[in-house]
Amino acid sequence: MARAPYQNGLTIATPVLPGHDAALAAVLDEINEAVPSHEDLPFDQLERVHFLRWVVLPAATDDLGRQTDSQLVLSTNYDEPLAAHLTELVDVGGPALDRIYQHCTGYPAPGERSDGDVISYLRAHDVGYDTLYVGTRGRTVKQIRREADLRTAIQQFLDERSREDPSLREQSPEAVRASIQDFVRSDPDLSPKALLRSDSNFAWARSDPPEAPSRWPQPWDSALFAALTTALLLLVALPWASGSGWALLGVEGALLLGGFGAYVAWLRRRERRDEEFPPVTDYEHVRRLAETEDRIVQNQMSSVTTVKAGRLRYATLCTVLWAIDLFGRYVYTEGRLGSISSIHFARWVAIDDGRRLVFFSNFDGSWENYLGDFIDKAASGLTAVWSNTVGFPKTRFLVGAGARDEKRFKAYARNSQVLTQVWYSAYRDLTVQNINNNSAIRAGLFGDQTPAETRAWLRRL
Amino acid sequence: MASLELTDMQGFLARGYKGLPEASFLLFRIEEPAAAQAWCRSLAADVTPADPKPSTSALQVAFTGDGLRALGFGDDTLQTFDQAFWEGMDAPYRQRILGDDGESAPGNWRWGTEESPAHVLVMLFAVDADTLDARVETVRDGLQGLAETERLDTTSFEPAREHFGFRDGISQPIVDGLSRTGAPENTVPPGEFFLGYPNAYGERPVRPSVPLAHDPEEILPRTDTEHSGVRGDLGHNGTYVVARQLSQDVQGFWTFVTEASEEVYGSAEERHRLAAKMVGRWRNGAPLALAPDDPDAEPRDDFGYHEEDPDGLRCPFASHLRRSNPRDSLEGGPEESTTVSNRHRLVRRGRPYGPPLADDFDVDDMLAATDDAERGLHFLCLCGDIARQFEFTQQTWIENQKFSGLYDDPDPLMGSPEDESTTFTIPDTPVRRRVTDMQRFVEVRGGAYFFMPSLTALRFLGRADLPA
Numbered sequence: 041m042a043r044a045p046y047q048n049g050l051t052i053a054t055p056v057l058p059g060h061d062a063a064l065a066a067v068l069d070e071i072n073e074a075v076p077s078h079e080d081l082p083f084d085q086l087e088r089v090h091f092l093r094w095v096v097l098p099a100a101t102d103d104l105g106r107q108t109d110s111q112l113v114l115s116t117n118y119d120e121p122l123a124a125h126l127t128e129l130v131d132v133g134g135p136a137l138d139r140i141y142q143h144c145t146g147y148p149a150p151g152e153r154s155d156g157d158v159i160s161y162l163r164a165h166d167v168g169y170d171t172l173y174v175g176t177r178g179r180t181v182k183q184i185r186r187e188a189d190l191r192t193a194i195q196q197f198l199d200e201r202s203r204e205d206p207s208l209r210e211q212s213p214e215a216v217r218a219s220i221q222d223f224v225r226s227d228p229d230l231s232p233k234a235l236l237r238s239d240s241n242f243a244w245a246r247s248d249p250p251e252a253p254s255r256w257p258q259p260w261d262s263a264l265f266a267a268l269t270t271a272l273l274l275l276v277a278l279p280w281a282s283g284s285g286w287a288l289l290g291v292e293g294a295l296l297l298g299g300f301g302a303y304v305a306w307l308r309r310r311e312r313r314d315e316e317f318p319p320v321t322d323y324e325h326v327r328r329l330a331e332t333e334d335r336i337v338q339n340q341m342s343s344v345t346t347v348k349a350g351r352l353r354y355a356t357l358c359t360v361l362w363a364i365d366l367f368g369r370y371v372y373t374e375g376r377l378g379s380i381s382s383i384h385f386a387r388w389v390a391i392d393d394g395r396r397l398v399f400f401s402n403f404d405g406s407w408e409n410y411l412g413d414f415i416d417k418a419a420s421g422l423t424a425v426w427s428n429t430v431g432f433p434k435t436r437f438l439v440g441a442g443a444r445d446e447k448r449f450k451a452y453a454r455n456s457q458v459l460t461q462v463w464y465s466a467y468r469d470l471t472v473q474n475i476n477n478n479s480a481i482r483a484g485l486f487g488d489q490t491p492a493e494t495r496a497w498l499r500r501l
Numbered sequence: 502m503a504s505l506e507l508t509d510m511q512g513f514l515a516r517g518y519k520g521l522p523e524a525s526f527l528l529f530r531i532e533e534p535a536a537a538q539a540w541c542r543s544l545a546a547d548v549t550p551a552d553p554k555p556s557t558s559a560l561q562v563a564f565t566g567d568g569l570r571a572l573g574f575g576d577d578t579l580q581t582f583d584q585a586f587w588e589g590m591d592a593p594y595r596q597r598i599l600g601d602d603g604e605s606a607p608g609n610w611r612w613g614t615e616e617s618p619a620h621v622l623v624m625l626f627a628v629d630a631d632t633l634d635a636r637v638e639t640v641r642d643g644l645q646g647l648a649e650t651e652r653l654d655t656t657s658f659e660p661a662r663e664h665f666g667f668r669d670g671i672s673q674p675i676v677d678g679l680s681r682t683g684a685p686e687n688t689v690p691p692g693e694f695f696l697g698y699p700n701a702y703g704e705r706p707v708r709p710s711v712p713l714a715h716d717p718e719e720i721l722p723r724t725d726t727e728h729s730g731v732r733g734d735l736g737h738n739g740t741y742v743v744a745r746q747l748s749q750d751v752q753g754f755w756t757f758v759t760e761a762s763e764e765v766y767g768s769a770e771e772r773h774r775l776a777a778k779m780v781g782r783w784r785n786g787a788p789l790a791l792a793p794d795d796p797d798a799e800p801r802d803d804f805g806y807h808e809e810d811p812d813g814l815r816c817p818f819a820s821h822l823r824r825s826n827p828r829d830s831l832e833g834g835p836e837e838s839t840t841v842s843n844r845h846r847l848v849r850r851g852r853p854y855g856p857p858l859a860d861d862f863d864v865d866d867m868l869a870a871t872d873d874a875e876r877g878l879h880f881l882c883l884c885g886d887i888a889r890q891f892e893f894t895q896q897t898w899i900e901n902q903k904f905s906g907l908y909d910d911p912d913p914l915m916g917s918p919e920d921e922s923t924t925f926t927i928p929d930t931p932v933r934r935r936v937t938d939m940q941r942f943v944e945v946r947g948g949a950y951f952f953m954p955s956l957t958a959l960r961f962l963g964r965a966d967l968p969a
Contacts (some may be wrong), residue, residue: 049882079715195935198932198933198935199935199937202765202935203764206767208932209929209931209932211931212931213930213931213932215931216931216932317705317728318728318729319706319707320728321584323580323584326584327588327594329963330594331593331594333594334594334595334597334598334896335597337903376832378833379832379833379834380838381832404903405896405897405901405903406598406893406896406897406901407891408888408889408892408896408897409893409896410899412841412844412845412889412893415702416840416841416844417833417837417841428626438521445702445704446702446704446706447704447706448705461583471903471906473903473906474903474906475909476904495930495931496933498932498933499812499928501932501933
């Protein structure tokens with residue numbers, strides 16, 4: 041079987057030309073006003089993009105007083121492969137890309153640029169990501185939209201059937217499932233309701249298995265994982281190769297333990313010296329952010345923070361981000377990060393050679409709920425990441441306290457949040473729970489089930 | 502157990518005055534700040550504390566952000582309150598948080614808007630109507646520097662119920678430190694409702710405070726927060742009071758329920774069942790989670806959903822009861838869910854207003870009635886953090902059509918369904934029943950966020966040194 045697509049994240053950071061900030065903001069605002077169907081970028085024609093945003097990171101000074109100019113960041117969550125995503129983006133939104141990137145350094149001049157040049161330009165500014173979490177694992181945009189249509193059609197069928205034939209309620213679960221199967225198998229083009237739908241033929245729903253990826257990325261795909269494994273192997277292999285066996289192993293163990301102890305001592309010394317910031321926000325800033333929120337089912341957050349000075353700090357941050365990425369990739373694969381089931385996509389990206397940390401997320405429901413989930417359900421992980429940045433509430437041993445200081449953490453989150461100039465969602469009325477439930481409905485539509493499975497399947501409707 | 506300074510708190514923080522069934526709420530606009538301060542001084546002696554408990558009547562007072570501004574306080578005081586408080590319930594983006602659109606948009610409110618501001622709220626409670634009227638007259642006689650903008654009267658029903666006919670006020674959190682005690686899963690720390698005490702996160706958040714220059718007589722206790730230096734502690738022993746006038750369309754509700762029960766249960770006779778599914782309790786208050794088929798069961802509150810009703814077959818996920826307090830049924834397991842739910846609790850102190858549509862609350866009589874009097878609920882609740890408690894509950898649970906994994910289900914009782922695609926899903930066997938095209942039965946007629954100060958803070962308000 042061919043390797044099926046899975047979702048990935050693209051982050052492109054480009055410096056803004058000096059003096060162009062206002063002009064760039066104007067273009068972005070105009071495009072954002074017309075999401076999802078701007079004439080220069082008809083977002084809803086993108087078949088491989090789940091979420092897309094443009095954010096301008098204002099010029100900043102880092103923890104050591106070094107300057108960074110303002111940058112434009114494009115962040116997408118797309119269906120693999122990357123080449124197809126970029127091609128589609130340029131095909132559908134070429135005029136918009138030109139209007140936006142003419143305000144960034146190095147963009148090819150008009151007349152001299154082909155689609156290929158634009159793609160090369162974007163690729164040259166790809167800054168990757170350190171951590172990516174996906175709540176709707178393995179579901180393409182197309183699959184998400186189709187499965188939503190399927191569920192809507194089944195629900196309407198059940199409404200109609202219940203009205204026309206009250207005896208439905210007397211039937212066994214198996215019989216009810218069979219009539220749903222008959223409905224999906226029947227030629228929906230003949231039904232007037234179905235004609236109103238764009239994708240009215242459910243033949244695809246009968247083809248099993250669903251379009252799930254055949255192969256997930258594996259831990260050993262990661263270079264850091266390979267390096268660590270090699271290091272560990274060397275540590276064990278060296279003593280034996282040198283012939284001194286247990287003795288050298290003991291020395292290594294003592295060194296490692298000593299190193300760890302020194303690290304913890306260093307960390308605690310730093311933590312005690314950290315400044316405690318007041319739980320105060322700029323109210324105008326919060327109001328500007330809040331005015332853009334709660335328009336559709338999802339909300340988004342873009343945040344940028346300054347990484348605390350020092351190599352060991354940066355190494356700590358990278359290690360934590362790497363570990364969380366692994367957890368997101370191999371442990372939390374069922375649409376829940378711990379018990380948080382509202383995150384579509386989230387990522388951390390260290391930019392400016394590790395001097396700043398960017399966080400982008402797309403989540404269901406309110407900001408207040410999102411932050412509450414952070415504090416109630418994910419405080420340790422978030423503390424381990426953001427305690428390496430300036431302004432975070434005081435921590436203990438990297439994962440303690442920190443985000444649990446509710447008022448300070450919420451103030452930190454709002455203070456580090458920046459306005460997202462353009463934001464697009466491919467399915468504005470679906471939550472992660474909806475999407476994953478729709479997939480379960482489709483997956484259980486045909487095929488053998490035990491009576492208990494059929495009852496559970498019907499409860500999804 | 503935390504030790505609460507009950508003699509310094511207003512009585513409304515500790516009790517809803519069930520023994521004082523008559524109540525009237527007066528709203529005032531501040532016209533002359535200096536005179537209004539003199540009025541505060543004279544009123545302070547009449548305000549009822551939480552201890553001792555009054556026997557025949559009670560008076561409480563609260564202020565909006567606009568009210569404090571009208572008295573002469575500036576941003577350096579106002580901005581130490583919750584942002585929601587000083588921006589006001591009618592701030593434009595709050596409409597999306599609270600669901601106040603269409604007829605319920607702040608532009609249509611009778612009070613709580615720029616045109617019709619509520620600066621000061623005086624709440625009067627009494628054992629009978631004569632006592633109440635006498636107290637209202639006393640307040641009116643003593644007015645200085647204020648103009649009365651609204652008198653909001655209330656109606657009392659025995660037993661306590663709301664206009665659709667359902668028993669109300671059964672479920673309340675127990676505040677640690679007050680005399681009432683109960684199950685630990687229903688007990689929350691005092692800071693959730695009383696400013697200055699540890700909250701559900703074990704913190705004592707920064708409280709509303711004033712620059713020392715306003716308090717030359719040193720009436721207020723002193724705060725010492727690192728970043729702002731020593732200030733006068735205005736918030737200690739106070740609370741926020743959320744007030745909303747909710748008009749109820751009783752005939753609309755029962756007409757809808759009667760028709761929908763024919764549609765989904767095949768019989769109008771089942772309308773009490775459908776209404777109970779929407780509310781989460783039978784009319785007498787018996788919870789569906791414990792008594793799915795017995796309308797006459799005991800009205801209890803000691804239940805959860807995780808064990809009794811994990812699939813919502815008794816009490817639908819979309820019901821008003823599950824959404825207003827999900828208890829142990831949120832994701833993450835019963836223990837985590839209870840902890841999370843308890844970080845968003847409200848103490849409800851509302852009272853109905855307007856005449857009952859039918860004295861006996863019989864549905865046929867209500868449907869046959871021909872009066873178009875206004876009736877509803879003066880919703881009142883206490884909280885220590887407006888955004889985390891009241892607004893969260895309203896936005897993330899009540900107004901959220903996606904609550905608990907749902908798709909298009911608004912709160913069937915209190916929600917504001919946006920269009921005809923909205924539904925009410927009733928888990929059932931072999932498959933769900935579903936009401937389509939939900940309607941709105943409750944409209945907002947006015948509302949504001951108030952700060953109810955301690956007796957000490959009230960004394961300070963009367964003597965504060967404010968710019969004229």
